[in-house]
Amino acid sequence: MSTEKVPRKSKVIPFLTNLQIDRQVNFNNLVAKAKLLKLDGFELIEWNEELWEITGGRLLQQSGRNSLSVAINFSYPPKLGEERIGSDWEQLTKALFVLRLHAKQQGLSNQRSFLTVAGYIGYFANQYNVSIYDISREDLDRACNRISKDYSESFAYSLHKLVAEFAGHLDANGLCKNLLNYKYSKQKRPASANAIGTKRLDDPNTLITNEKVLAPVVFKVLGQLYQNVPKDHKYRFYILLLTFFACTGRRFSELSLLPNQEIQIDKDGVAYLEYFPRKVSRGNTFTPKRKLYLPSQTLALLREIISEIQYLTGDCRDTALEMHRSQGIDGRFLKNCPDQLFSKDLELLKISKSILGKNSRLLKEGYVFEDENSGQMYTTVQGLKKYCSHNFNPQSLRAVHIDQFGKSYFLHDLMFLRYYTMSSGKSVASWLTVECSHSMLTTFLRYIDDLVAEYVGLEDIPEFTTHDFRHTLNTMWDEGGLSDLLQTEWFGRSDPNDTKAYQHTSPEKKALMIREQLKNGEAKGILADQIFNLPINVQDAVLAARVQAVHDVGTGLCIHNFSQLPCERHLQCSADCKDYVWIKDDKQRLDEQKRILAITVQAQETVHQQMQSTRIKKSVDWELHNKKKINVLTEQLQDNGVVEFDPKAYLEEISNA
Structure with missing residues (x-):
């Protein structure tokens, strides 16, 4: 048997479909392929520039700001001096940046x-005069060692994984002479990254939440802020949003x-709001409107x-409606403005007089003039309109949502709206409405x-984020006994496995x-009868010996220790x-209990028919098995207040639904 180490399987997909023996040819083909891609927002990009300004597409939408562009800088990270990467390493970084964005649409x-990682690798490669062709694991180790020194444990862990991805791209696209098959030897999952551990049930820390x-x-505190902060306070909006x-x-x-x-209110008297399930990582993926039951x-x-x-x-909202009507800024206030606007006129409009200054953008663009009589500087209505339109983003006029019925929702149809905040942070643009961005809320926090x-x-x-409320409510629902299926549905997820990541009740606490x-x-089962x-x-x-673990099995709970x-x-x-075991009066499991009981009763009828055959022994065993299930499930229904239950009628009802 061979004792040679089996190479790790690369987790990246090659961008080149036809690899050549000549590594330089592969490199040239990779860069050429990246240059051919026409990505949304990359129209103004000059490939050889150090700074790329992206004006649209997914990256801009995910920037968390109401910005007109996103800057991507191909230089070393700040901790390494921020100099330009240069050489073939910069070309490679740009190519991988474009190709991986096109392939998987990663977030900003x-x-x-990834660019930070590329900067570290390029920095040490250039320091030691190592080409892409000659790079080795030792060179990647240098980058990882410095990353560990420069960043926190959790962030360094994420960057170490991206170094492995970078090396995977080198391997998959045939760019270097050595098969790197790289993973940082000191890479360790930090305790803060949801690492799995065990606790003794008598450990006081067992009851401490995540x-x-x-x-x-x-x-x-949030409740007191809601009650005490005046309704005309400038931060009142964010208090309401956090409470929501x-x-x-x-x-x-x-x-x-x-x-x-x-x-x-629906036909059953249950209150709800309509919303669009949407994850930032999914970008503009279509999601139909759903009901959020409150x-x-x-x-x-x-x-x-x-x-x-x-x-x-x-x-x-009124401004947003006018923007939608005029397909531009809300310029209604300009109608009553004088032809020449001096500093005092701008102050009345709550616009900074600095726009008339020597270094102002309007002056450079030829919209600021000097009055012949007074020598004061002024601008015109056209100049003021130019100034007000500078931060206007035409994309804000597009439909934000289109539901499953074809109805479009625009900016003015949203609940949470804000005026654009000027760069000084001291004034707002009353002519420009924007959606509430993540950066706005982050600044408030x-x-x-x-x-x-x-x-x-x-x-x-304690510090917190808005997503912590989601984790907290999910954990509360879980500790309250809500099934994983209902948790998944209420939180708008598609995969019950995702719900597990939000349940921070430890198995020991359960x-x-x-x-x-x-x-x-409050719970029943054979163990409950025994004690x-x-x-x-x-x-x-007895309970300490028997109950070491808890598993959700749909109709009830299993306390078997699978370890x-x-x-x-x-x-x-x-x-x-x-x-x-099962919890009494557990209404959220009622449908599953009915379903399994109905199916079991139907199976029992089939068994009775087969008992007329020659395979009588198997039929008897299966009949006893079904009888046990029917007895237990019937008892569970009775604990849930269901005295009479017709399995056939139930199956017909759900089949016709």
């Missing part, structure tokens, strides 16, 4: 991180683009917030401690919770398994 932050789950003080996040657990991209609406305890608060938001954004000190009386609160429910008679008449101290000992033994029942949990 991922692309910037750092992504917000402390109760955050909700308390706390009540709904939506993604920022979903709330910031939420259609303007009132809370609606927790009943939040309805009164959300109605107040929506009413106040609509009042606060009334002027912004920098000053929230001052707001908390003034209106709550605390020095500070086990402790089930122990208490079994002791208190019912035992003394309390004996109950604790010790495989499942003896082959996951037929409800067939009177000793490790199967």
